[in-house]
Amino acid sequence: MYSLKIINSTVRPGRKGPIITSWIADLARAHGHFQVEVLDLADINLPLMNEPAHPVLRQYQHDHTKQWSALIDPADAFIFVTAEYNYNYPAALRNALEYLSHEWAYKPAGLVSYGGLSGGTRAINGLKADLPALRMVPLMELVSIPFFTQYITEDSTFVPPESTTKSAEVLLRELTRWTKGMKLIRENK
Numbered sequence: 001m002y003s004l005k006i007i008n009s010t011v012r013p014g015r016k017g018p019i020i021t022s023w024i025a026d027l028a029r030a031h032g033h034f035q036v037e038v039l040d041l042a043d044i045n046l047p048l049m050n051e052p053a054h055p056v057l058r059q060y061q062h063d064h065t066k067q068w069s070a071l072i073d074p075a076d077a078f079i080f081v082t083a084e085y086n087y088n089y090p091a092a093l094r095n096a097l098e099y100l101s102h103e104w105a106y107k108p109a110g111l112v113s114y115g116g117l118s119g120g121t122r123a124i125n126g127l128k129a130d131l132p133a134l135r136m137v138p139l140m141e142l143v144s145i146p147f148f149t150q151y152i153t154e155d156s157t158f159v160p161p162e163s164t165t166k167s168a169e170v171l172l173r174e175l176t177r178w179t180k181g182m183k184l185i186r187e188n189k
Contacts, residue, residue, distance in 0.1 A: 002076040002179045004034035009082040009093035011042040016114070016152065020145070021081045023158040024112050024168060028079065031172045033179075039071060041092045048095060055101040065099055072103040077179040078136070079110040079171075084123035093127070097134060105135035106186045108178035110171045112143040119146035137182065141174045143167045 006025050010017035021038055028036045046064055053059040060066050082089045097104070109131050113120025121144050128138040143164060145151070151160045 001035045002033060002176070002183070003074055004028055004036050004077050004079065004175075004179075005072065005075040006036060006038050006079045006081060007093070007096070008038065008040045008042070009080060009090045009096075011045075011090065011092045015042070015083070016149065017081055017083060019152055019156055019158050020112065020114050020148065023160070024079060024081060024143070027165070027168050028172055031169075031176070033172075033176045034077070037071075041090075041096055044068065044071075044096070046092075046096055046099060049098050051099065055099060058102060068096070068099055069103055072100055075103075075107060076183055077108050077110070077175055078104075079112060079175070080127060081112045081114075082120060082123045082127065084113065084115040084118065084120040087122045088126040089123040094130070097130065101134065104131075106137075106182050108137045108139060108175055108182050110139050110142070110175045112145075112168070112171075114145040114148040117146055119144035119148070137178060139171065139174050139178060141167070141171045143171055 006021055008017045008021040025036050025038050028034050051065055052061060060069060082093060111124050111127060113124045124142055131138045145164055152158055
């Protein structure tokens with residue numbers, strides 16, 4: 001099994017990210033190829049980047065950075081679950097990404113977005129543009145959920161249409177393929 005870290009990027013009060021994150025995590029577990037761990041940036045609560053040395057040096061001074069590195073480094077793959085804020089992905093995710101360098105490298109990233117009319121696609125576009133700078137491979141297959149609140153039940157369960165679930169299944173299949181390939185690349189330095 002491969003280590004998959006699913007990162008919920010929303011931190012504001014009233015957020016719905018944990019509901020969407022729980023849904024994709026359940027699908028990833030059922031997929032059977034991943035050992036899944038959910039990381040919630042609200043719980044991790046990284047301060048605005050405050051390391052004195054550039055992340056590429058891995059000379060971390062702060063315990064929060066060392067703990068973040070220890071969570072990210074062993075991952076084989078990621079799924080980023082993101083809302084769209086002001087036509088981009090949340091600042092908390094950008095901050096979390098910039099804390100590290102080597103820990104992200106040569107790993108595939110699946111993307112799940114949600115929002116109103118656009119379904120978070122502008123957030124995805126921003127994230128897809130930034131991830132290669134960290135030597136991550138964002139997959140072309142993605143899950144975009146427009147008007148997502150209509151699929152959240154009174155007990156805060158996400159029950160999407162079949163097409164959304166099928167998109168997630170395609171994403172997980174491709175993530176498995178890329179995870180296998182990128183692991184070989186990381187092992188053959």
